[in-house]
Amino acid sequence: MQRVFEALASSARRRILAYLAHTELNAGEIAARLAMSKPAVSQHLSILEAAGLVASEKRGQYVFYRQVQENLVNTLNGFVQEVCPIGRPLRRESAARAARGGPDDPG
Amino acid sequence: MQRVFEALASSARRRILAYLAHTELNAGEIAARLAMSKPAVSQHLSILEAAGLVASEKRGQYVFYRQVQENLVNTLNGFVQEVCPIGRPLRRESAARAARGGPDDPG
DNA sequence: TCGTTATTTAAGAAATTAACGAAATACGCA
């Protein structure tokens, strides 16, 4: 949880998550979308991975990154439920996901 | 959004939000719950207030803090919708909520 | 007014973060 919120505190990392929302990308493709050096992007990716928000897989020369959605949704959802007695929107999302047989809700 | 995520990156500030989930508290009562000096707590509170996550009101000698729930819920909810394709069905719910005059949806 | 309490502001030290370029590592291809 600490790592998730620290990871989300950076706009570069949130942008990376947004890019990975629709498709997986390799490290170079991600770096090309952020006006930033490749080593800096690599560091951001390792922070996201340590937080469990993305996963990487090396295929040939490339390292592909994809989002790990459950961890993001569950962490934010759990926090909202802990802190917000009226945290309805995420609760509904959670319920809808459960009804569809999606990942479980921690709260 | 940037300020909200920066505010949430600190465990002390998340703990403050949790304390304020159920009741309002004055600055001294919050400081008493965190093993930290009062000036440090005051600074955390000002960061939370700048992020729109809490509001303060001075009553006599004391400054009372309360949570502003909509901002937390809407920011996290909007981010999940942007980043998590799995959360898309919720957008219809958000539209319905807006039509009923409930809290607004940033997505 | 004076003394006490509650809170914030100011100043500064210690730790962390974020970026860069250079170098190292790993892979693919010939």
Place this chain on the structure above:
DNA sequence: TGCGTATTTCGTTAATTTCTTAAATAACGA
């Protein structure tokens, strides 16, 4: 084996964060 590409690690620097103590501000009550 050797070259070129992709990615990460290393070493460094600048900026930011977080905390502390001391001082300032504001309000209460005698």
